Amino acid sequence: xxxxxxxxxxxxxxxxxxxxxxxxxxxxxxxxxxxxxxxxxxxxxxxxxxxxxxxxxxxxxxxxxxxxxxxxxxxxxxxxxxxxxxxxxxxxxxxxxxxxxxxxxxxxxxxxxxxxxxxxxxxxxxxxxxxxxxxxxx
Numbered sequence: 001x002x003x004x005x006x007x008x009x010x011x012x013x014x015x016x017x018x019x020x021x022x023x024x025x026x027x028x029x030x031x032x033x034x035x036x037x038x039x040x041x042x043x044x045x046x047x048x049x050x051x052x053x054x055x056x057x058x059x060x061x062x063x064x065x066x067x068x069x070x071x072x073x074x075x076x077x078x079x080x081x082x083x084x085x086x087x088x089x090x091x092x093x094x095x096x097x098x099x100x101x102x103x104x105x106x107x108x109x110x111x112x113x114x115x116x117x118x119x120x121x122x123x124x125x126x127x128x129x130x131x132x133x134x135x136x137x138x
Contacts, residue, residue, distance in 0.1 A: 002136075003078050003107070003135060004135055004136050004137060004138050005132065005135050005136070005137050005138070006137060006138040008078060008079065008107060008108050008135070011048075011075065011076055011078070011079055012079065012108065012126060014046065014048060015043075015048065015075055015079065015081070015110065016110070016119065016120065016124060017046075018039060018042040018043055018046055018048070019039065019112055019114075019119050019123070019124065020119050020120060021042055022035060022038045022039050022042055022114070023035075023114055023119045023123070025038070026038060026114075028085075028114060028115045028117065029085075029115060030085060030114070031085060032083050032084060032114070035083060035085060035114040036052070036072060036073075036083055039073070040052055040073075043073075043075070048075060048076065049075070049076055049077075050073050050074060050075045050076070051073070051074045052072070052073055053070045053071075053072065054070060054071045054073075054074040054104075055068070055069065055070055056069040056070065056071055056100050056103050056104060057103060069100075071100045071104065074104065074106070078106055078107060078108065079106065079108050079109065079110065080097060080100050080101050080104060080106045080108070080109040080110075081109070081110050081112065082096060082097045082100070082109065082110075082111050082112070083112050083114070084111065084112065084113045084114070085113065085114045085115045086115055087115060089111070089125075093111055094111060094125070094127070097110075097111050097127060098127060101127065101131075102129065105131055106129075106131065107128060107129060107132035107134075107135060108126065108127065108129075108132055109127045109128075110125070110126050110127070111125045111126075111127070112124045
């Protein structure tokens with residue numbers, strides 16, 4: 001499967017649909033871990049492949065460092081997901097996602113906050129990087 005910008009955009013749309021379904025069912029105010037587990041169920045239902053709690057590799061001076069860094073979800077080996085359930089989205093959350101994207105060489109990432117009224121309007125932020133700009137359109 002060749003990853004293209006169109007493929008990633010379609011995958012983003014499908015993933016956000018899963019988030020919206022979970023949010024419609026549960027609403028805001030629960031722990032991140034609850035949304036994570038329900039989102040796993042939704043992704044399985046939609047036949048979207050993913051890895052939950054993917055260990056993000058860190059190499060320092062040529063040596064693999066055991067940091068226990070984990071991306072919440074890694075969808076179709078190209079889309080990094082960081083989940084939150086918080087009152088305030090902090091810049092460190094974006095920095096974390098962008099770093100995971102770089103370390104995993106992933107072209108796209110989505111920061112999702114389930115503690116909101118509307119996932120699509122205020123509960124998600126999508127990021128792309130240089131890997132995305134190198135992809136073909138379709």
